[in-house]
Amino acid sequence: MxxxxxxxxxxxxxxxxxxxxxxxVFRAPxxxxxxxxxxIFYIHFPVAIVPYFAFFVVFVCSILYLKxxxxxxxxxxxxxxxxxxxxxxxxxxxxxxxxxxxxxxWWVWEPRITTSLIMWLLYxxxxxxxxxxxxxxxxxxxTAVFGIVAFISVxxxxxxxxxxxxxxxxxxxxxxxxxGEALDMQMWIPTLIFLASxxxxxxxxxxxxxNMINLxxxxxxxxxxxGG
Amino acid sequence: MxxxxxxxxxxxxxxxxxxxxxxxxxxxxxxxxxTMVMFNFAFGSxxxxxxVSSGLLWIxxxxxxxxxxxxxxxxxxxxxxxxxxxxxxxxRSAIYFSKAISSFxxxxxxxIIALPIFTIFFIQESFLSHLWxxxxxxxxxxxxxxxxGTLLSAxxxxxxxxxLMLPILxxxxxxxxxxxxxxxxxxxxxxxxxxxxxxxxxxxxxLRTLAIYDIIFALVGFLTFEYVIEE
Numbered sequence: 001m002x003x004x005x006x007x008x009x010x011x012x013x014x015x016x017x018x019x020x021x022x023x024x025v026f027r028a029p030x031x032x033x034x035x036x037x038x039x040i041f042y043i044h045f046p047v048a049i050v051p052y053f054a055f056f057v058v059f060v061c062s063i064l065y066l067k068x069x070x071x072x073x074x075x076x077x078x079x080x081x082x083x084x085x086x087x088x089x090x091x092x093x094x095x096x097x098x099x100x101x102x103x104x105x106w107w108v109w110e111p112r113i114t115t116s117l118i119m120w121l122l123y124x125x126x127x128x129x130x131x132x133x134x135x136x137x138x139x140x141x142x143t144a145v146f147g148i149v150a151f152i153s154v155x156x157x158x159x160x161x162x163x164x165x166x167x168x169x170x171x172x173x174x175x176x177x178x179x180g181e182a183l184d185m186q187m188w189i190p191t192l193i194f195l196a197s198x199x200x201x202x203x204x205x206x207x208x209x210x211n212m213i214n215l216x217x218x219x220x221x222x223x224x225x226x227g228g
Numbered sequence: 229m230x231x232x233x234x235x236x237x238x239x240x241x242x243x244x245x246x247x248x249x250x251x252x253x254x255x256x257x258x259x260x261x262x263t264m265v266m267f268n269f270a271f272g273s274x275x276x277x278x279x280v281s282s283g284l285l286w287i288x289x290x291x292x293x294x295x296x297x298x299x300x301x302x303x304x305x306x307x308x309x310x311x312x313x314x315x316x317x318x319x320r321s322a323i324y325f326s327k328a329i330s331s332f333x334x335x336x337x338x339x340i341i342a343l344p345i346f347t348i349f350f351i352q353e354s355f356l357s358h359l360w361x362x363x364x365x366x367x368x369x370x371x372x373x374x375x376x377g378t379l380l381s382a383x384x385x386x387x388x389x390x391x392l393m394l395p396i397l398x399x400x401x402x403x404x405x406x407x408x409x410x411x412x413x414x415x416x417x418x419x420x421x422x423x424x425x426x427x428x429x430x431x432x433x434x435l436r437t438l439a440i441y442d443i444i445f446a447l448v449g450f451l452t453f454e455y456v457i458e459e
Contacts, residue, residue: 066455121400128396132387142383145452149379149401152444156404 007211010204017197024190037101042190044094046198047087048116054084054202055123055154062147065140074140077147078130079209083202085123091116103167112168115157122150234318238326239333245303246334252299253334260292260342264349281350282413286406288342290373293335297377298394300331301385310457320454324378328449332374339366351417361416361431368438369409372445376401379449382456408437
């Protein structure tokens with residue numbers, strides 16, 4: 001009962017947060033060079049950060065599962081991979097839309113975009129692996145090991161624009177933030193609000209998804225009990 | 229010391245079993261050669277081929293390795309040998325390292341035969357003076373392919389899709405190896421003299437990438453393999 005109230009509240013908070021973010025996005029000043037096109041940055045940035053976080057959760061929960069053998073961690077890892085993959089898809093889509101007016105082409109094979117795509121493919125593989133192991137006893141172990149292996153793509157993708165010179169801009173460095181060059185003050189507000197509400201939305205979906213998996217298993221147990 | 233002896237005994241077992249049938253080696257080799265022939269038809273003239281030859285070389289090796297990796301646990305699983313191995317009073321990670329070493333050996337054997345043929349087909353220039361550098365690249369890449377491939381092959385053998393699963397899991401994970409191997413091979417094949425400072429700066433970056441990748445995944449495999457094979 002308490003869980004349900006928490007989930008409801010999280011859901012409401014994230015929806016309200018996203019509406020407020022959208023409002024602040026259009027209140028923020030126009031970009032000097034990019035104009036209205038730059039607005040997509042406000043969604044592009046949170047959907048870039050949240051998958052990193054989601055896949056980090058997969059990584060940590062996979063290790064915890066192998067250590068404790070508690071099915072709870074496996075469920076969280078799977079739910080997080082699923083949501084991370086959806087948000088990562090949004091990242092690739094917004095990135096492609098952003099590319100066309102700024103770089104003139106839809107797709108560039110540069111490190112940031114390529115590593116994001118590889119990350120997407122790895123976690124798509126993770127989900128395929130999940131569906132491909134029928135044995136419920138064995139599945140959590142195998143997906144947990146792959147959840148650990150696949151995580152290698154996350155630091156590579158994150159560091160790609162720091163390691164290699166690429167076309168993708170690097171906005172958030174400690175030095176730039178300290179000097180106030182990263183973003184205009186009025187652009188910081190929607191960026192941070194959007195990031196916060198996107199994270200809330202992720203947590204909300206995670207709770208819902210884990211709950212759904214629990215219910216599915218409960219139904220399956222009941223079915224087995226009556227011999228259906 | 230007995231840990232090493234265990235690994236060596238298991239590697240010996242794999243090699244003897246393979247030499248009796250030569251199934252895996254033959255198919256890997258023929259497959260690598262076939263890939264090269266297909267490249268010839270797909271890409272046509274030799275001038276275009278030369279620019280991308282190191283990429284083609286690695287694609288051929290990569291798919292050959294995939295073919296071999298698919299097989300390394302098939303016999304063990306089908307004949308229930310894996311249960312026997314797990315009953316042995318040895319550390320589970322010894323099984324992992326022995327499998328990784330055998331697939332390293334098989335892959336290297338295929339490459340030893342395929343590389344000269346590839347050179348005759350597509351490169352046609354001598355790089356014997358810095359062949360040793362190419363050997364280092366091959367060894368480092370093969371280690372990476374084997375340590376990752378063995379772990380993922382053990383995972384995919386447990387799935388319903390079996391050998392369909394391995395490429396989907398394996399290819400995105402080894403992208404860093406492919407990038408580093410292709411770039412460094414390109415450097416070795418295109419350079420006339422290896423004595424310039426710039427060459428060494430460039431090549432150490434890629435060799436270091438390969439080495440770090442090998443160490444990370446050997447560790448991951450060492451730590452997680454026992455969870456994959458336990459029943």
